[in-house]
Amino acid sequence: SQQGEEDPQALSIQEGENATMNCSYKTSINNLQWYRQNSGRGLVHLILIRSNEREKHSGRLRVTLDTSKKSSSLLITASRAADTASYFCATDAYGGATNKLIFGTGTLLAVQP
Amino acid sequence: DVKVTQSSRYLVKRTGEKVFLECVQDMDHENMFWYRQDPGLGLRLIYFSYDVKMKEKGDIPEGYSVSREKKERFSLILESASTNQTSMYLCASSPPPPGKNTEAFFGQGTRLTVV
Numbered sequence: 001s002q003q004g005e006e007d008p009q010a011l012s013i014q015e016g017e018n019a020t021m022n023c024s025y026k027t028s029i030n031n032l033q034w035y036r037q038n039s040g041r042g043l044v045h046l047i048l049i050r051s052n053e054r055e056k057h058s059g060r061l062r063v064t065l066d067t068s069k070k071s072s073s074l075l076i077t078a079s080r081a082a083d084t085a086s087y088f089c090a091t092d093a094y095g096g097a098t099n100k101l102i103f104g105t106g107t108l109l110a111v112q113p
Numbered sequence: 114d115v116k117v118t119q120s121s122r123y124l125v126k127r128t129g130e131k132v133f134l135e136c137v138q139d140m141d142h143e144n145m146f147w148y149r150q151d152p153g154l155g156l157r158l159i160y161f162s163y164d165v166k167m168k169e170k171g172d173i174p175e176g177y178s179v180s181r182e183k184k185e186r187f188s189l190i191l192e193s194a195s196t197n198q199t200s201m202y203l204c205a206s207s208p209p210p211p212g213k214n215t216e217a218f219f220g221q222g223t224r225l226t227v228v
Contacts, residue, residue, distance in 0.1 A: 009153075033216060042117075042203060042219035043156075088155060090217075100146065100171070101205070101217055105155035 004089060004104035012110040019076045021107040023089030024069075030092045032065055032072050033101070037086045046087075047074075081113045116140070119204050119220035126227050132191040134223050136204030143208070145187035146217065147171075147179065150201040162187055194227045201225075 004025035013019055025032070031050045035043040049056045049065045049072070056063045062075040076083055086108050090101040120135035138145065144163050148156040148171075158171030160179040168179050176198060180188040187206075191198055201224050205217040 006155075035219075040201075040222070040224070042221045043205075043217075044219070045216035048216060100144075100158060100161050100169075101207075102158065102172075103148070103156035105153065 004091060004102065006087075006089060006104040006107045008107060009105070010108045010110070012112065013079055014112050015079060015081055017079055019079050019083070019109055019111070021074045021087055021089075021109070023072045023074070023104050025072075025089070025091045025102075025104070026070065027091065027093050027102075029067070032063075033090045033092065034061075034063060034072075034074050035088045035090060035103075037088065037106075039085075043088065076109075079109075079111045081111050083109060084111045085109060117204055117206055117218050117220040119202075119223050121223050122221060124223060124225045126191075126194050126225065128195060128227055130191075130194045130227075132194045132225070132227075134189040134191075134202055134204075134225070136187045136189070136220055137185050138187075138206040138218070139185065140206060140208070140218065141184065142206035142218075143184070144206060145181065146205045146207075147177075147187065147189045148203045148205065149173070150203055150222075156203065159189065196227050199225060199227045 007022045033048045034046045037043045047058045060077045065072045086106045088106045089104045117138045146161040147159045150156050162168045162181040178190045204220040207217040208215045
């Protein structure tokens with residue numbers, strides 16, 4: 001399987017703290033993306049980082065990418081209770097007639113008010 | 114506002130039934146995907162399609178087939194439903210072509226229970 005892995009599987013923090021999630025993957029990639037999923041719902045795109053980028057920011061989100069280690073991290077600063085959700089990384093890999101997204105196993109983040 | 118719509122939020126089917134899960138997108142995207150999501154396993158790709166009538170197997174295609182007769186619609190078919198196909202099914206679409214840095218848009222999911 002090409003599926004990536006995320007670490008930790010679950011994370012519980014207090015409101016105002018920072019949350020860091022890590023993602024490892026196995027193949028060469030075009031880009032890496034992070035998605036959020038509220039309980040029982042579809043996924044929503046958060047941020048995309050290209051393979052030639054090392055760091056990217058969007059609001060309270062900071063993503064890093066290390067292609068030599070095939071790993072990425074997502075940092076959410078000053079977390080809020082509304083950030084409680086599952087977070088998935090997805091790699092956009094070359095292959096076949098189109099690019100396809102391969103998802104990791106996800107990190108369940110709980111932010112306590 | 115972009116939209117991917119899955120025909121049902123919840124479905125209960127009997128073992129051996131033929132099941133159709135429908136997905137429609139209104140963004141004129143070439144690429145469409147079907148994933149299943151199970152606890153602890155994340156999202157696993159079942160099938161994807163990069164054009165009308167074109168399809169490719171994902172990581173877990175066994176027990177499933179797909180149909181893409183029109184650009185906006187991508188159907189997942191369980192030929193003979195089994196209890197191990199009880200899962201959350203997610204449809205997604207994304208713009209073309211290969212190599213572009215683009216995001217995927219997801220439907221709200223269909224929770225299928227096979228009894």
